[in-house]
Amino acid sequence: MMTTRAITTGQTPSPEYDVVIVGAGFSGLYMLHRLRGTGFTARILERASDVGGTWYWNRYPGARCDVESMQYAYSFSPELEQEWVWTEQYATQPEILSYANHVADRFDLRCDIQLNTDVLSATYDESAQRWRIETKDGPPISAAFCIMATGCLSTTNTPHFDGLGTFAGTVYHTGEWPHEVVDFTGQQVGIIGTGSSAIQSIPVIAEQARHLYVFQRTPHYTVPARNRYLQSDPETRHSGRSAYGFDVDLTIEEIKADYAGLRERARNMFAALAFTPNRKSALEVSESERQREFEARWQSGGVPFQGAFIDLVSDRQANETAARFVRKKIGETVHDPVVAKALMPTYTFGCKRLAVDTGYYETYNRTNVTLVDVSRSPIERITPNGVRAQGCEYPLDSLITATGFDAMTGTLLNIDIRGRRGVSLRDKWAEGPTSYLGLGIAGFPNLFTITGPGSPSVLTNMLQSIEQHVDWVVACLEYLRERDIPEIEATPDAEIAWVAHNNEVANDHIRSSCTSWYIGGNIEGKPRVFMPYVGGFPVYVEKCNEIAANGYTGFSFGAVSA
Ligand code: FAD
Numbered sequence: 001m002m003t004t005r006a007i008t009t010g011q012t013p014s015p016e017y018d019v020v021i022v023g024a025g026f027s028g029l030y031m032l033h034r035l036r037g038t039g040f041t042a043r044i045l046e047r048a049s050d051v052g053g054t055w056y057w058n059r060y061p062g063a064r065c066d067v068e069s070m071q072y073a074y075s076f077s078p079e080l081e082q083e084w085v086w087t088e089q090y091a092t093q094p095e096i097l098s099y100a101n102h103v104a105d106r107f108d109l110r111c112d113i114q115l116n117t118d119v120l121s122a123t124y125d126e127s128a129q130r131w132r133i134e135t136k137d138g139p140p141i142s143a144a145f146c147i148m149a150t151g152c153l154s155t156t157n158t159p160h161f162d163g164l165g166t167f168a169g170t171v172y173h174t175g176e177w178p179h180e181v182v183d184f185t186g187q188q189v190g191i192i193g194t195g196s197s198a199i200q201s202i203p204v205i206a207e208q209a210r211h212l213y214v215f216q217r218t219p220h221y222t223v224p225a226r227n228r229y230l231q232s233d234p235e236t237r238h239s240g241r242s243a244y245g246f247d248v249d250l251t252i253e254e255i256k257a258d259y260a261g262l263r264e265r266a267r268n269m270f271a272a273l274a275f276t277p278n279r280k281s282a283l284e285v286s287e288s289e290r291q292r293e294f295e296a297r298w299q300s301g302g303v304p305f306q307g308a309f310i311d312l313v314s315d316r317q318a319n320e321t322a323a324r325f326v327r328k329k330i331g332e333t334v335h336d337p338v339v340a341k342a343l344m345p346t347y348t349f350g351c352k353r354l355a356v357d358t359g360y361y362e363t364y365n366r367t368n369v370t371l372v373d374v375s376r377s378p379i380e381r382i383t384p385n386g387v388r389a390q391g392c393e394y395p396l397d398s399l400i401t402a403t404g405f406d407a408m409t410g411t412l413l414n415i416d417i418r419g420r421r422g423v424s425l426r427d428k429w430a431e432g433p434t435s436y437l438g439l440g441i442a443g444f445p446n447l448f449t450i451t452g453p454g455s456p457s458v459l460t461n462m463l464q465s466i467e468q469h470v471d472w473v474v475a476c477l478e479y480l481r482e483r484d485i486p487e488i489e490a491t492p493d494a495e496i497a498w499v500a501h502n503n504e505v506a507n508d509h510i511r512s513s514c515t516s517w518y519i520g521g522n523i524e525g526k527p528r529v530f531m532p533y534v535g536g537f538p539v540y541v542e543k544c545n546e547i548a549a550n551g552y553t554g555f556s557f558g559a560v561s562a
């Protein structure tokens with residue numbers, strides 16, 4: 001059993017831990033589990049009223065993962081892998097949330113999770129070599145190590161709209177959805193945004209609403225999910241096959257028989273996701289072969305569409321063949337040619353995160369759905385009655401902002417984090433985030449970020465990235481303790497070199513060729529820096545392992561002058 005003791009800082013009794021973890025999403029839960037049995041005392045501080053992170057907050061209609069559920073699951077416990085039963089190829093938000101709760105219960109994590117606890121600041125006390133963590137309510141907490149498991153997509157973004165506060169109806173953000181059921185039956189509903197969250201929710205809301213107005217600034221590329229039930233069902237004669245992957249047709253039982261093999265294949269893939277990529281160039285094959293390949297993947301469904309050809313992300317001309325194919329599909333699906341044209345993206349395919357949908361384009365054929373193109377003239381204002389755009393007022397009962405997140409840095413910078421000499425992370429990152437491996441930050445000893453900027457994170461199957469980061473951090477903590485080393489910190493030189501390497505791989509990459517949240521382009525005034533590491537999961541893991549094996553090269557064990 002772990003123990004906690006209260007120490008006194010000034011007048012305030014302060015609980016003291018070896019490790020404080022901020023966040024009880026998949027990162028925080030696994031970090032706490034891994035620390036069990038190591039002898040480190042640990043506590044999670046979580047602002048929500050329960051565990052689950054992303055899946056606690058994003059309860060909008062249609063929310064589900066776009067990584068197949070058998071892969072969007074922890075791999076650390078073979079027993080957990082075998083006993084948990086996913087019902088659909090792409091799990092719904094309620095099912096993923098119940099999985100997170102199951103993990104918290106099964107591994108008895110709750111006793112070390114402090115819910116409803118908003119962390120406001122974390123300050124490093126150099127003389128004590130400890131972090132002092134202040135929360136909204138309650139005494140400060142002291143920890144030798146502070147782990148930010150605060151998530152990449154956990155601070156919602158609501159852009160400024162004149163008059164938003166005057167709207168007489170209800171405003172919902174997809175990322176802060178109420179816990180009670182929201183019923184849009186009979187309502188006029190507006191939704192701003194056409195990113196992944198909107199693409200998932202629009203078809204579902206359209207089924208309910210009297211009328212749905214979609215305010216679109218930029219069309220998004222999306223491919224059909226072709227979601228399937230994973231359980232055999234004699235009544236519907238559903239076979240339960242086709243559990244994952246393009247051209248792979250397996251049942252849950254078959255996958256479970258070699259789950260380790262699936263994980264291994266995933267870890268060797270660029271995005272830590274197992275599927276079968278085509279090794280050919282889109283430019284080396286005939287037009288008919290190209291169309292056949294795209295069509296097969298379109299029919300099979302999901303993100304393996306991106307693997308149709310090897311050069312879709314590296315060659316503009318190859319990329320355009322995929323873009324043209326998707327535009328052709330939109331043209332064939334959407335009956336009104338004006339609406340179809342407005343839905344066709346013209347930027348590079350895959351630059352913004354590819355969405356995966358169920359009936360998205362088809363929804364625009366419904367008579368109760370109107371696409372309002374605000375690409376040339378922005379939304380004018382929100383009125384008490386609805387949204388004013390294109391010189392018209394669209395009367396609404398409810399307005400949904402599907403306007404995304406202050407991604408990767410927003411949540412960290414909402415916490416007042418101060419390292420050596422009181423330097424704040426907000427100042428240090430004023431020109432954009434800098435880190436070593438997305439794990440450590442020069443000037444901020446004994447602080448680790450799980451899937452921080454500078455790591456592959458959001459470009460991968462996040463469960464794999466989370467496990468890799470947590471395992472690396474825990475091994476590092478054990479290394480320090482074995483050698484009686486109280487402090488570890490990324491060196492400024494290592495950080496500079498890592499940031500330079502990040503920029504080098506990102507500069508020519510298709511992912512950085514448009515405005516997206518990957519480069520902070522969705523937030524006014526945010527520095528334009530490509531934030532995730534785009535060199536691929538296997539290369540990154542090799543680098544992390546090499547650094548650890550060599551005694552944590554690029555980290556110092558004590559103060560280094562900046
Ligand atoms: P989170 O789940 O974001 O958890 C962070 C936690 O930290 C939250 O509970 C938050 O409340 C807490 N926190 C933050 N700041 C504070 C503070 N100051 N004080 C206290 N607590 C704090 N990834 C995939 O790989 N595949 C998918 O299909 C996929 N689908 C997604 C769908 C949606 C709608 C979204 C938004 C993201 C999706 N992601 C997906 C990314 C997803 O965020 C990760 O997969 C994963 O859930 C992140 O887990 P985490 O624990 O790192 O962060």
Ligand code: N01
Pocket residue numbers: 064065066067153159174192193194195196197198200215216217218353355356374378379402403404405458517522
């Ligand atoms: O957010 P987004 P999201 N006026 O930033 C528009 C993950 N995720 O919540 O493109 C009008 O992608 C904005 O327009 P534009 C996934 O990683 C995964 O949808 O900036 N419109 C855009 O259309 C994803 O990438 C799943 O021109 C405005 C939309 O709002 C990430 O979360 C599901 C506007 C925001 O799209 C974020 O997705 C959901 C304005 N002033 C989320 N401001 C899965 O399926 C913004 N917009 C797994």
